[in-house]
Amino acid sequence: VRGGAGTGGRGHNLREIISIGRDLGVATGKGGDYEGRYADGIVSLEKRSGKNQGDPDLYVMRIGSVAPGDTGSYFCEVAQWILDPQGDWEKIAQRTLELGNITVQPLADTLAVKVLPEVEVVLSAGSPLGLTCDVGGISPSSRPSLLVQWLRRAVGGGAEVEVARMGSDGVVTWGDDVSRRGGASLEKEAEGRYSLRLFSAHPADSGVYRCAVSVYTGPTPGAGSPAASQRSKGVNVNLKTKEVKVTAEAGLNPGPLLQRGHTLSLLCNVSVLTAGPTQVEVLWLVMGEAEGEGERPAEPRLLAVLMHDGTSHLYSNDSNVSVDRLSSSSYRLRIHGVEVDDQGLYHCQAKVWGQDPHGGWYNTGARSVSRPVRVYMYSRASDLLLIPLVVGVSSALFVGITIVAAVTCCFMNRLARQRSQK
Numbered sequence: 001v002r003g004g005a006g007t008g009g010r011g012h013n014l015r016e017i018i019s020i021g022r023d024l025g026v027a028t029g030k031g032g033d034y035e036g037r038y039a040d041g042i043v044s045l046e047k048r049s050g051k052n053q054g055d056p057d058l059y060v061m062r063i064g065s066v067a068p069g070d071t072g073s074y075f076c077e078v079a080q081w082i083l084d085p086q087g088d089w090e091k092i093a094q095r096t097l098e099l100g101n102i103t104v105q106p107l108a109d110t111l112a113v114k115v116l117p118e119v120e121v122v123l124s125a126g127s128p129l130g131l132t133c134d135v136g137g138i139s140p141s142s143r144p145s146l147l148v149q150w151l152r153r154a155v156g157g158g159a160e161v162e163v164a165r166m167g168s169d170g171v172v173t174w175g176d177d178v179s180r181r182g183g184a185s186l187e188k189e190a191e192g193r194y195s196l197r198l199f200s201a202h203p204a205d206s207g208v209y210r211c212a213v214s215v216y217t218g219p220t221p222g223a224g225s226p227a228a229s230q231r232s233k234g235v236n237v238n239l240k241t242k243e244v245k246v247t248a249e250a251g252l253n254p255g256p257l258l259q260r261g262h263t264l265s266l267l268c269n270v271s272v273l274t275a276g277p278t279q280v281e282v283l284w285l286v287m288g289e290a291e292g293e294g295e296r297p298a299e300p301r302l303l304a305v306l307m308h309d310g311t312s313h314l315y316s317n318d319s320n321v322s323v324d325r326l327s328s329s330s331y332r333l334r335i336h337g338v339e340v341d342d343q344g345l346y347h348c349q350a351k352v353w354g355q356d357p358h359g360g361w362y363n364t365g366a367r368s369v370s371r372p373v374r375v376y377m378y379s380r381a382s383d384l385l386l387i388p389l390v391v392g393v394s395s396a397l398f399v400g401i402t403i404v405a406a407v408t409c410c411f412m413n414r415l416a417r418q419r420s421q422k
Contacts, residue, residue, distance in 0.1 A: 014075070018045045018061060022081050022089065032069065065144070065217045066104045074099040107228035110137035113213045120236040125364075126356025129201040129237065133211035135192040147214040147226070148194045150186065152207045153234070160210070166194060168216065183360075202362035203241050208234035241354070244366035245273040246280075248350040250373045253332070257378045264335040264375060268348035270368075271329060276354060279308035279361060282331045283349040284323065286342075287372070300347075306331060308353040308361060338377065345372035 016029030018038065026045055028034045037043045042065050048058040063070060080093040116132040123129060131150070138144055145168030151160045162175030164186045172186045184198045198205055210233070214226035252258075253265035270280050283305050288298040304323045305313045312323050320336040335342055352366040 018043055020045055020047065020059065037063075066102075067217075068104050068106050071102060071104045073101050107138070107215055107217070108230070111213070111215060111228045111230045112136040113211055113230045113232040115209060115211050115232045115235045118233070118235065120238060122238045122240065123201055124240050125202055125242075125354065125362060126200050126358055126360070129196075129198040129205065131196045131209055131211075131235065131237075132189070133194040133196070133213070133232065135194070135213050138192065138215065144227075145216045147216070148186075149212040149214075150196045151210045151212055151231075152205075153210075154207045155238075163209075164196065200356055200358050200360050201237075201239055202356070202360075203239045203365050204363060206237055206239045208236055210234050241364050242275055244278070244352050244354070244364050246350055246352050246366050246368045247271045248282075248348055248368040248370040250346060250348045250370035252373060252375070258338065258375065259378050260339060261337055264333075264338045264342060266333045266346055266348075266373065266375075267326075268331045268333070268350070268370065269329055270331065270350045272352055274352070274354070274364075274366075278355070278364075279353045280331075281308045281351040281353060281363075282306045282323070283351075284333045285347055285349065287345045287347075289344060289374075304333060308351075340377055343375055343377050346375055347372045 015032060017034050018026065018028050020026050024047070028038045028043070034043055042063065044062045046060045046062070048060060050056055075096055075098050077094070077096045079091050081089045081091050084090050112135070114134050116134055121129065133148060133150070135146065135148070147165065147167055149165040150163040152163050153160045164172060164174050164184070166172050166186050166188065170188070174184070183200060184196070187195050189195050194211070210231050212229070212231045214229045217227045247270070249269045251267050253267055255265065258264060266284070268282055268284070270282065272278050272280065284303045285300040286303055287300040302315045304315060304321055306323045306325065307313070310325070314321050322334045322336070323332065325331050331348070333348075347370045349369045350367060352364045353361045354364045355361055
């Protein structure tokens, strides 16, 4: 069996692909990469004997995964040999038959990926979201391995993030949101159809969705570089939310003047106007004041967060910070045993969470930042008494040293005059 790389006739740019000898041994051609492809099981040659006596034998060559280099005219060459009385093999007949022309298009030219539905998807918060990735232009008989990825770009722009992927082994990996493992699925419905489902979509799921497909044709699925990659056009997904208005105000808890060692208590009063049940997440931040004119203040530093479910996260290195909820609209931050370093501008940030029809909570995107509250540390009475004590001791030491130095100087001068008179 011979193969031609071009469309010319016999004798023009012919190269051997694979052959079976008179001893029934299979050998690959020297030109091209047929030897390696035969070792990988991509190229094979099979002899099928006739079912009945007198039926001709059939020789079948298979190329499991064709490449653009396989384009050309294919020929089958048959030779008949006999064993002469001296024991030598002699070829007595040979015939070459042209089988036909094969054109292999590059996979990148045929691969087609699209997302269904192709129109904008508008849903209410808590509704299920279903998208389908349709992959075409690949022959199922070639058994390619596919890597299918779902990507999302936020409504405001920015970089695309991976929502989920399915490898050639069928294993699903979730990308940007680990919690989606229990609230979403990625399945292969049929050959070339991959569905992404979010059981309860939230406003954070809004954005432009794309499906990216990479095709691997090597013997090892997913290994090496893909033979072709393609991305679908983007589909807009818009999650409608109820109107939410929120305001946050921060202030110091009424009490005596704040001094070193006292407990700093800051209140954050939050007002939410909307329909349906809501919860509030409160963040506390502090920012140092600019020391000199024209200098920019330090970046805000996160101190603590009180989540919508009541759990708290403390970001201070000390264990003297606590947060709690006093009422449905009032939240408190306390710093026990304050020091001078705790001075600065404090403010709170409120984020509103809503509840979907399935009972799950989601971030509505509504938030409010309070005006900063300046925290100043007043000196204690003991600190004020310490100042004159230090000044007095320092003055007394200075005066004493001056007197001792003067007396010593005069005594030494008098002693020197007495010696000179003698």
